[in-house]
Amino acid sequence: MGKPTGFLEYQRLSEAYEPVAERLKKYKEFVLRLTDEQAAVQGARCMDCGIPFCNNGCPVNNIIPDWNDLVYRGQWKEAIEVLHSTNNFPEFTGRICPAPCEAACTLNINADAVGIKSIEHAIIDKAWEEGWVQPRPAAVKTGKKVAVVGSGPAGLAAAQQLARVGHDVTVFEKSSRIGGLLRYGIPDFKMEKGLIDRRMAQMEAEGVRFRAGVIVGAETTGPGIANDAQEFVSAEALQKDFDAVVLAAGSEVPRDLPVPGRDLVGVHFALEFLIPQNKAVAGDGPNPISAEGKHVVVIGGGDTGSDCVGTSNRHGAASVTQFELMPMPPEEENKALTWPYWPIKMRTSSSHEEGCERDFAVATKEFFGKDGRVTGLKAVRLEWKDGRMSEVAGSEFEVKADLVFFAMGFTNPLGKLLEAFGVEKDARGNAKATTDGVGCYATSAPKVFAAGDVRRGQSLVVWAIREGRQCAREVDQFLMGETVLPR
Template identity: 75%
Template sequence: MGKPTGFLEIDRVKDSYEPVAQRITHYREFVPALTDDKAKLQGARCMDCGIPFCNNGCPVNNVIPDFNDLVYRQDWENALTVLHSTNNFPEFTGRICPAPCEAACTLGINDDPVGIKSIERAIIDKAWDNGWVVPQVAAVKTGKKVAIVGSGPAGLAAAQQLARVGHAVTVFEKNDAVGGLLRYGIPDFKLGQDVIDRRVAQLKAEGIEFKTNSVVGSNDIPAGIVCDGKTVITPAQLDAEFDAVILAGGAEVPRDLPVAGRDLQGVHYALELLIAQNKQVGGGAANPINAAGKHVVVIGGGDTGSDCVGTSNRHGAVSVTQLELMPQPPEQENKSIVWPYWPVKMRTSSSHEEGVERDFAVQTQEFVGENGVLKAVKLVRLEWKDGKPTPIAGSEFELKADLVFLAMGFTNPVASLLDAFGVEKDARGNAKATTDGVGCYQTSVAKVFAAGDVRRGQSLVVWAIREGRQAAREVDQYLMGASVLPR
């Protein structure tokens, strides 16, 4: 593998970032891909560990040691072939995946892991620059038609796999552009919309049809009705026109915080800010939420909360505070206990580095306002014992707040979508469908499948791609009796 002693001689090649003072003035990506020389050094650190735990740490099971070695040898086109064999969209994961593969890297036991994510991005960006990513049109058409509801990463991955084996695929998207939360949810400074557009162009060239502004609704509403600029598509219509349907609409119901003052002007779900900002950056109307000159409080310590921090700083917020219910995690995990699994540890994102106060083990008690407008947030500190939180008497305090963004995750898919199809739900309100045994990804309704967050609940982009790929194989087998698509 690459250079046998590379991991002993070469330190991890860290990503370079545009300086904070510059990057907060725009919404463009600010992390350049590795140069060829740096990618070679990064790949040289892969240590031929015998059992590559990184493969299983990666949800799509990327063949990581192989493409690391090929990049070390500067065989970029074969590296692309290996990468694309398991991952339809490495330009997405190479930018926004948290890289569980790196957490599972054997070198990471006692050193910095190999920068797998940066190698992945270097491969695909070089491939796009050199015109190596081209449409792969099926030579033979099957005559079978598949409808996919939702154009996020699960829907797009399923669509591409199915189109490449000859099925006619139509993707229905309720928004005005393709991409789901890739486009309307993840800020452009993390994933530029041009990166999505070039891949969508490839999918269209492969024969996939996209119907945007199309809402799959109740059978009680006549198909084809246009409401608020959206065309209504009924489950009955899809059943009549298609041989199989994949539900890939994501988990879009945000977790709420029903405390006193929740209805005050200034309290928003995170996506109210993020979706509107992406639309503005994409050339749409100005974001109606503006943090310029305001005190911002973000409730929720995950990636969505971090995205709110970065967006608020770009608006010009006076202050940004991010709150987390859980206690502050350790700076460094105990690798002897958690490796090769994803560790709980203190994580600082690029958005945090741009300016934020972070506070842990605090609970929101009330939103305080004047004349219906938010002015402050009342909080209390928590003591965590045996996994349970208890408010600490006398620890109440108040934060000035002009805007609050609730970024506490998503609970389940929109129930009306599943109800319209009559799909059975699991205990969490997701579409019930197994991933094991006979009938994988099939719902309780004939010829209706489910993949991604709509089935598994809120998760990572890389998990959505995995599920889309696997569901495509199951649909292909359902339609044809056998499938050559990878599992």
């Protein structure tokens, strides 16, 4: 805990943002982290709540009260040690995690939750600045070789954990740069990619080998996929050359909307817009899709949709409209019914604040255009009763649209990766692997494991890190007969 009476004395202080007019001119991060003094005061708000529900609200089970207390007392180096004990990459989660820990905070029952995410952000950034984040190579090598397929947060977490206990780890990535959707799916204004690069340098010093531009198992194609591979490695070769294989390839098949006019020019999946933009920021060529001066419609109300909104505004879109199939959620949740679980409530992102008209309970029925290019869409209002959706008679309307982005989520791993390894699928088309009992994360294929979105389906970065860490423990147990890695 922090100060015993801190939650009574201090108000929650959220991180500040640069002004909208300034941040729209660039693709740099614009969140201003708390000062050391501000973070200490926020840490003081952590209660002696007896049962810290935030620990279980956090998928990686961060020991949150401990590092809140350490920050309050100015013991920053100890704070990063506690934080790193459960989370390999707090600079990622401190920026892009939605913070389910804060929803579970005991103080959140009848007041503002402790600003856990902002404190985490402050701890890790200070740790990098002070030089406290150093490589931790294994003292003894095991002689065992592990291949990790996919370099998103699950793959990186698994690779780092396995390297630190002495295994020789090689990470394979289909794109030309390491990071998966951390690199290509999340805009730089939310998370700059230098954060990935410095972790890569640390991991290379720990013995991890990175091989980018490599297709593993089967040809991988898909809408907007950053597939610029120059090399192919078969599943058989990996199974022969490595003692274990971890599949952490993510879930990148986007949901489509097969309505009339779907094939008009200007109707795209979100990643067809976001991936080239991240490449453009990295200096890898211009984005072929420009929203400058155009009326943009984003279909889908989640984080990917928000990223399309923010990127369109930076392009200089004439207008941005976002449709959501579900009804507008309440401004505030009923905490007596939802706490300590993640509540459904109205969430307005920084991208929405930069300029966006949001409309709820809307279904798109048709796209129309001129000379083969989209110029608008037809939609209808929806009514929800008892969990069932029906169209409201006479509620049809049209919206002007020069660009349309589908941001309705992702369903499955790409291509035939799982088939190439002979991995059995679950009912949703993901890798079938349990997280309970004996053989956690092990697939039906010999010595092949699966972690992250390729196993659980589309989820959060923090869940991917959790799965990567836990999978690494199971791989180490499989290879050595015992393990010292934490769950």
